[in-house]
Amino acid sequence: MSNDEPKSPPRRDFLGIAVGGSATVFAVAAGYPVARFIEPRTRPPSGPTVVGKVLEFPPGTVKSVMVDERPVLVVRAADGQFRAFSALCSHLQCVVGYAPERNQIECPCHRGVYSMDGQNIGGPPPRPLEELQVSVNEGAIIVSSVG
């Protein structure tokens, strides 16, 4: 081989670029859902949202609904009163859920525990759940942010 021949890129360079490009695509594809999951959601709900009908919430039930693309727990107490809480944990914003066997709200990430009135009663959550306003109009349950 003479030194005058045009050099083609070494095979190793091509493989390096291909592997690096694939790794970058994979990192972006895998990282986006993770980033969306852990992203702090500081935007409050923008306005009243109908989340269902009263008949869909029997006394003593808890339902997860979405308000402005944010998870919300709607609690209907045994006496028929409604309350709603943001389902984002006050610790690191994981989505909390109702645990009927213990009748409490729990965070799966670090075992945070909230009472049914949203108070932080166990684990690392530093504050109660954010409470939202609930109203009933002509049989429709309407949730909106406080303030």
Ligand code: FES
């Ligand atoms: S995010 Fe809920 S306890 Fe840590």
